[in-house]
Amino acid sequence: MTEGEVDAASRVAAAVFLWAQPSGRRPGPKPKYTLDGIAEAAIAIADESGLDEVTMQRVAERLGTTKMALYRYVPGRAELDAVMLDTALGAPVVADEAHWRPALMAWATGVHDRAMTHPWIVELVQRPHTPGPRELAWFEAGLGAMVELPLRGGEKLDLLTLLVGHVMSLVRQRDSSGAPEQQLAANLASILATRAELYPWTASAFAEADDDGARDDALRFGVERVLDGVASLVAERAASSSSHS
Amino acid sequence: MTEGEVDAASRVAAAVFLWAQPSGRRPGPKPKYTLDGIAEAAIAIADESGLDEVTMQRVAERLGTTKMALYRYVPGRAELDAVMLDTALGAPVVADEAHWRPALMAWATGVHDRAMTHPWIVELVQRPHTPGPRELAWFEAGLGAMVELPLRGGEKLDLLTLLVGHVMSLVRQRDSSGAPEQQLAANLASILATRAELYPWTASAFAEADDDGARDDALRFGVERVLDGVASLVAERAASSSSHS
DNA sequence: CGTTATTGTGTCCATAGGACGCAATTAGTG
DNA sequence: CACTAATTGCGTCCTATGGACACAATAACG
Structure with a gap:
């Protein structure tokens, strides 16, 4: 196959x-x-x-x-x-950050770094499999960063999945920077150019993104968004529990 | 191969x-x-x-x-x-939702539904490729849901990537519900049971998650987190721009 | 020193994708 | 109404990959 x-x-x-x-x-x-x-x-x-x-x-x-x-x-x-x-995968990075926010950011960055070093990792990680010792250690580290975070176990797991998914998407994108991959991008560009009227938002979004120059902070952007989301969930719960008591 | x-x-x-x-x-x-x-x-x-x-x-x-x-x-x-x-992939769902938040949620749900119908889609979508007409249409729909959202083009693209990554992760997980895949889960469980002292947080997170029963809202949870994050970014920018003017 | 498990490696097979060639078929053209 | 030429269906053949087996050489142990 x-x-x-x-x-x-x-x-x-x-x-x-x-x-x-x-x-x-x-x-x-x-x-x-x-x-x-x-x-x-x-x-x-x-x-x-x-x-x-x-x-x-x-x-x-x-x-x-x-x-x-x-x-x-x-x-x-x-x-x-x-x-x-x-x-x-190697040993996970150990963040000595006390607060969950910088700790998770460091964790996500660590995963990203490792994956960028060996881009094929993405493929293997996302394939259905049972994690090995090192992979579990990364997981453990991620959960460790969340000890202080008042979330349920399942939610923490979901959160890690969310972060990993994001990081892996980015690695996939960035790995596509080789010469041959550029051709795919060029392809897409010419397609968009030809049928801009069919895909107006897409065309303009790409145009705008190109103008911005290559934003290199997609990783940060995504993680920040997620962590902001977590923060507001936590805040919301704190508010409702204090008003209930 | x-x-x-x-x-x-x-x-x-x-x-x-x-x-x-x-x-x-x-x-x-x-x-x-x-x-x-x-x-x-x-x-x-x-x-x-x-x-x-x-x-x-x-x-x-x-x-x-x-x-x-x-x-x-x-x-x-x-x-x-x-x-x-x-x-x-078929034609994208068209949400008539005016506000970006419900519109994006509907979009993500739509993507999830399509992907669940044909789980192998995940593999193909995440492979490096140039999108076809239908795939671009989905993209276009996603961007269309964000017209009102005050973000830069590149940020919108990143946001869609983030959401898609999350949805695809979930589909991968849920697709792993077949009999053979259960064995992988069982495997992991027995590993964790044996070396609970090596992976304490992981063990307890899984235990806790099992107690909660199967949370079926992982999709919602993740998307909500992301959208909350977007909302706070927007709020933050609105605040700083008004204070600057 | 013989017994026996283990290692290195050659031989052989099935399945995949795919190149090529060729006969049968049919839309235009004079 | 033939004739030309493109196009289709499909058999044959080739290469790469993962892998089963067989077997001789090797070394730990009683």
Whole structure:
């Protein structure tokens, strides 16, 4: 297939694999490679040429071995993806900010930075999967930033989802800055130019945005909006609870 | 590859194809199938079995023909995706709401509904691509809902991105309600149970969320937060501009 | 030192997308 | 009313990918 999905069984298998601890070995030859080494190689390829170029073949070539040798370390492609993701995520940034607002902003920025370093992360993260240790750690950090925030558990989870969704959208956009992607933008521009009467608001919004120059604060803008929204919810609740008591 | 990406050239080609108007034909046999019919078949397969199951082969089988026959109507797989997407999106909902707030809420809900009907849309929309006519129409509708909103063009675009990102995240989550996906959730639960001390906030947030029962208003919650944020930005600007004049 | 699990890797297969070629078909044209 | 030429349906063939299997070489352990 051209891309993207994996069957359910593989997804579960990948999760189990990710959380399995290294079993001490006994007999047999010493492993010539390591899981980390393989992950690194795969990540390097993804960084250079995109996730599509990551095939067992290429990873093997990069390590100077053959495709099938890898299967001794990684059960399959799905597991490779899982390992790549959890490796590339790295440890979460720990904000020592006391207040939830700057803490969440720092968290979102941290996620954004990581994702920008390895844009293919977006694809993997948004694919249905069970989070690995590192990914859960990020989650944990995000929730930690919200301890002081008077929201219900489900709401906090939703909030993180909202922020992550926003960050990932932006990374997708910014990753599309390569030469070939510019052509897509150019395409859209010429389409809009031709049918401006069909899409008046769109045409003018883009025109206006171009005039503004490249606003580089889309991340901040979005996060601020969300956090403002949270703030007003909190304020509203505080008001209604005090008037009730 | 397992899934997901398409090379840049294909993406551009797909866009051109999408916006090309049907050329009047002259000689030759009458086409036995139609582009719409093919799109419908592909969409049906995607709805039933997921995007991965959509192969030229299967689409052809469904139409009672052979794979290669389809290539007379569709240049390639990338173009098929593009057509599927733009067809499944359909016409945007038109909210007659005057105020931007209910209008945007209606818009977001509309996007959510469409995406829930064909969950694979999420994958295609978030892939780098040039929007087709229908997709642009949705965009246009979203911008139209914001006419009264005193924001700059770039900000409006960012806002739509933010909302779409949120909606798509939710659809991804909700689409994961099938039996196999439940296993992923179960997996996560057992992981959290085992290492609750490593991820305390996460564990408790999930526990709390479970107690609340399935909150079905994640969509509303997120959108409200964003719109609240927009409202406070607008209020803030109104205040500072009036104090400056 | 033999037993046995484990590693590296070659061979073989199915499925995907897609290039090419060619016969059958039919809108215009003289 | 043929004749020309474009266009359709579709069989054949090729390449890449993930992956199952088989098997010999290797090394820990009793």
